[in-house]
Amino acid sequence: MSTGTKVLLLHGGLLIALFALQFVLPAYHHGNLARIMVLASYAVGYNILFGYTGLLSLGHALFFAAGMYGMGLTVTHLGWTPAPALIAGVAAGAAVSAALGLLALRTVGVAFMIVTLMFAQAGYLTVLYFGKWTRGDEGFVIQQAQRMLWGIDLSDPGNRYFAALALFAVSLLVCLWLVRRPFGKTLIAIRENEERVRMLGYDTFAHKLGAMVISGTISAAAGALYGLLFGYAGASFAGVQYSIFPLLWVLLGGAGTVLGPFIGTLFMFYLIDLSSGVTTAYMLIAGVVLVLLTLFAPQGLAGELRRRLWGWLP
Amino acid sequence: MELGPYLLLATLEGAVTAAVLALTAVGLSLVFGVMRVVNIAHGEFFMLGAVVAWYVAQTLGGHASVGFGAALIIAPLLVGVIAVAVDMTILKRIDYDPERTIVATIGVLYIIQQLTLMGYGPEARPVAPPFNTRLAIPWWEFKDGSLQMYWPWGLSTTSYKLAVICAAPVVLLGVWLLMARTKIGLLMRATQQDRDMALAFGIPVERVYALVFGIGAALAALAAVLIVPIQQAHYLMGADPLLLSFIVVIIGGLGSLPGTVVAAILIGLSDGIISVFFSPTLAKILATLLVGLVLVYRPNGLFGARST
Numbered sequence: 227m228s229t230g231t232k233v234l235l236l237h238g239g240l241l242i243a244l245f246a247l248q249f250v251l252p253a254y255h256h257g258n259l260a261r262i263m264v265l266a267s268y269a270v271g272y273n274i275l276f277g278y279t280g281l282l283s284l285g286h287a288l289f290f291a292a293g294m295y296g297m298g299l300t301v302t303h304l305g306w307t308p309a310p311a312l313i314a315g316v317a318a319g320a321a322v323s324a325a326l327g328l329l330a331l332r333t334v335g336v337a338f339m340i341v342t343l344m345f346a347q348a349g350y351l352t353v354l355y356f357g358k359w360t361r362g363d364e365g366f367v368i369q370q371a372q373r374m375l376w377g378i379d380l381s382d383p384g385n386r387y388f389a390a391l392a393l394f395a396v397s398l399l400v401c402l403w404l405v406r407r408p409f410g411k412t413l414i415a416i417r418e419n420e421e422r423v424r425m426l427g428y429d430t431f432a433h434k435l436g437a438m439v440i441s442g443t444i445s446a447a448a449g450a451l452y453g454l455l456f457g458y459a460g461a462s463f464a465g466v467q468y469s470i471f472p473l474l475w476v477l478l479g480g481a482g483t484v485l486g487p488f489i490g491t492l493f494m495f496y497l498i499d500l501s502s503g504v505t506t507a508y509m510l511i512a513g514v515v516l517v518l519l520t521l522f523a524p525q526g527l528a529g530e531l532r533r534r535l536w537g538w539l540p
Numbered sequence: 541m542e543l544g545p546y547l548l549l550a551t552l553e554g555a556v557t558a559a560v561l562a563l564t565a566v567g568l569s570l571v572f573g574v575m576r577v578v579n580i581a582h583g584e585f586f587m588l589g590a591v592v593a594w595y596v597a598q599t600l601g602g603h604a605s606v607g608f609g610a611a612l613i614i615a616p617l618l619v620g621v622i623a624v625a626v627d628m629t630i631l632k633r634i635d636y637d638p639e640r641t642i643v644a645t646i647g648v649l650y651i652i653q654q655l656t657l658m659g660y661g662p663e664a665r666p667v668a669p670p671f672n673t674r675l676a677i678p679w680w681e682f683k684d685g686s687l688q689m690y691w692p693w694g695l696s697t698t699s700y701k702l703a704v705i706c707a708a709p710v711v712l713l714g715v716w717l718l719m720a721r722t723k724i725g726l727l728m729r730a731t732q733q734d735r736d737m738a739l740a741f742g743i744p745v746e747r748v749y750a751l752v753f754g755i756g757a758a759l760a761a762l763a764a765v766l767i768v769p770i771q772q773a774h775y776l777m778g779a780d781p782l783l784l785s786f787i788v789v790i791i792g793g794l795g796s797l798p799g800t801v802v803a804a805i806l807i808g809l810s811d812g813i814i815s816v817f818f819s820p821t822l823a824k825i826l827a828t829l830l831v832g833l834v835l836v837y838r839p840n841g842l843f844g845a846r847s848t
Contacts, residue, residue: 282639329832333839336578340790344832347783351825466783470646477643507658513650520634520644 229538236539237402237484241395248387260387262488262495263394264452265471269479269487270397271444272472277481278405279437280417281331284469285342286445288326288349291464292318293446295353295360298459301368303359309376312450319446320439322349327438331431343469350464365460368453386455393451394488397444402484404440405540413437417482445472478519480526484540489527545679546816549697554812556701556770559708560763562804564781565788566715566797567759573795574732574752577636580645582760583782584652585623589615589761590667590773591660597667605670608769615765616758623757627750636749649778656775669700669769704766711762712801715755719797728752732795787831792841799843 244263248256268290275281296318300306306314330341354362378385404410412433415423424430453459462468472487479490497515502508523530532539568582592615597607626648634640676696678689719725731738731748739745760781764773771777788807792799807827814823835841 329836332836336794337790337835337839337841340786341832341835344787344828344835348825348828348832351821351828355819355821355825466779474643474646477639481639507654509650510654510658513647513654516647516650517630517644520640520647521630524634524637524640 232538233402233540237398240485240488241391241398244391244394248384248391253383256383256387258495258499260383260390260455262491263390264448264455265475265495266488266491267394267397268445268448268452269472269475269491270394270401270484271441271448273476273481273483273487274401274404274413274444275437275441276473277476277483277486278410278417279413279434281434281437282339282473283330283342283441284339284466284473285326285330285344285346285349286442286472287464287466287468288342288346289319289323289442289445290449290452290468291349291353292322292442293449293451294453294459294463296446297450298366298368298453299359301454302366308380308454312447312454315450315453316443316447319449320443323439323442323446324435326442327435331434331438343466346464346469347466350461350466353461353464360459360461363461365458365462368457368459380455381457389451389455393447397447398484398488400440400444402540405484409433409436414482474516476526478516478526480528480530480532483526483528483532486526486528493527544681545677547813548677548679550813550816551809552697552701552705552812553816554809555705556808557812558805558808559705560767561781561784561788561808562708562801563711563763563766564760565785565792565800565804566712567756567763568785569789569792569795569797569800570715570759571753571756572789573797574728575636575749576638577631577641577753578638578645579753579756580642580782581626581648581652582756582785583778583780584649584656585619585757585778586760586764586781587656587773587775587778588619588622588652589764590768590771590777591656591775592618592761593765593768594660594665594667594773604668608667608670608765611667611765612762616761619761620754620758624750624754627753631753632746632749653775653778660773660775662775664772664774666772667768669698671699671703672769673699675699675702700769704770707766711759715759716797718755724748724751790841791831791834793843794841796841796843799841803842 244259247259251259268286271289272283272286275283275286293315295315297308297311297315300311300314301308326342326345330338330345333341353360360366380386380389405414412423412428415428416430416433420430449463452463475490475494476487477490478493479488480486494512498508498512501511505511519526525533528539564582564586567585568579571577571579571582593608593611596611596614597604600607600610630644630648631641634644674696675698680687680689682688717725719728727738727743727748728751730741730743731745735745738748763781764777784807788803789800791807792801792803810827811823814827
């Protein structure tokens with residue numbers, strides 16, 4: 227079997243399995259999985275910048291929140307319907323990521339990390355500052371009547387699952403397609419040795435900016451859909467925590483692998499969910515598992531799979 | 541009150557912030573400078589220092605200065621030992637790899653926070669300051685053609701706050717002496733310059749790393765002990781100092797101790813002054829944007845070396 231077939235079978239198989247799962251899962255896990263798929267799309271977006279391009283951003287909550295508020299504010303204050311509102315959210319994410327990219331990509335390494343963190347923090351504070359419209363920390367609820375997309379009620383669990391799966395499938399396929407294109411391969415080359423790529427005559431700044439915008443746009447799409455599907459937007463989604471989450475998910479699942487973000491999100495979500503059922507000290511368990519994983523699976527779960535079993539994993 | 545007294549008051553409050561921030565940030569900067577490790581758990585070591593200080597003061601009882609004095613010694617030592625243990629059991633084993641240390645220290649953050657919540661509880665608890673005399677501050681003003689001294693109502697500070705402002709430079713001087721004048725400091729600087737060469741010369745790099753990590757955490761704990769009489773100990777108190785220390789370390793220039801101190805003073809003072817005169821949120825937005833822009837145009841910070 228050629229590598230291409232294997233890759234298609236694996237990723238297509240996952241999507242089909244996810245599609246089939248909605249008919250058999252109990253309601254609780256059904257809802258969880260919908261949430262995980264939206265968050266995993268966010269992680270997929272993050273992975274394009276961090277895992278494939280090697281740029282550690284601590285400001286992705288800015289893009290997630292740009293999507294969420296771009297959608298939420300137009301729905302609540304301008305009375306837009308979900309379809310244009312979603313587009314507004316995605317466009318807001320694209321614009322914000324392009325602007326941040328133009329500024330932050332002038333720096334490298336730790337400075338890039340802090341610059342993105344600073345601008346995301348400024349974004350978070352801005353959400354708080356305009357509390358009159360955003361209702362700050364408290365957040366606002368998007369009413370069920372405002373969550374009708376082409377006559378489909380997105381607050382219904384079945385539709386919600388399907389919308390989440392659609393977003394996840396699109397972001398997964400975009401990522402898969404991207405990393406097999408010359409553009410994606412150049413990004414990987416930049417991660418490995420930027421100086422050499424530049425000497426070969428590539429415009430590394432343009433490539434990094436492209437990665438930033440694609441990554442930010444996918445993250446914003448996840449944020450916009452998250453707000454719409456779960457009917458809530460709040461400042462906590464713009465905070466530092468939501469910048470660190472995708473980093474953790476991606477690192478746990480395996481940075482620079484297409485499936486890693488999903489595996490990491492699934493793993494972390496159920497780790498906290500299951501352990502908080504057993505004990506109130508779920509953070510202790512999460513902390514210990516994080517430490518153990520860095521000790522024994524340094525490349526993340528999918529990364530270890532690739533290292534030990536499937537060398538062809540994209 | 542007019543502008544002048546307000547400004548003086550804001551400057552004093554800012555100076556307290558700057559003093560505590562300088563100690564915390566120097567700890568972080570030392571660890572980053574020597575070990576190239578970004579320690580996300582630094583804020584939790586700060587928090588542990590405050591919590592330990594409360595325990596010590598509570599257990600000893602008696603006059604406030606007894607408990608506080610003991611905490612001043614015990615908290616940094618204990619937190620330093622914990623940090624050394626973290627270094628030897630986790631960081632050493634992942635070979636100080638930058639990305640993995642970030643995840644590992646996030647894990648350590650969770651563990652410390654949860655254990656503190658379980659052992660100490662969610663309450664914020666105060667520690668009595670060893671002395672706390674209220675000092676009224678005079679102000680001068682031109683009246684009827686001559687300079688007159690008067691005591692504006694409300695313009696006052698406490699002796700404890702002044703002591704904190706004075707304590708920080710003393711400790712920092714100690715750190716500088718340690719780095720510049722002792723054998724251990726020499727080993728640290730050698731390790732910072734070139735780890736492989738230091739290893740080749742037979743410097744026990746791993747032991748130096750453990751020591752540096754311990755000292756960094758101890759400085760954070762010391763800063764926390766100084767701030768508990770003003771701020772109270774709480775299990776979530778580590779987040780703010782972590783973020784601020786990060787800003788300070790980066791603005792000052794990575795691994796540059798003088799830069800860190802200058803940046804701490806700058807940020808502490810401006811935070812104090814801006815939030816007195818403007819809306820605190822707006823002030824913070826402007827400050828974070830400014831920090832971001834400074835870094836865009838001076839990626840190595842104010843005192844950083846030119847090359848990365």
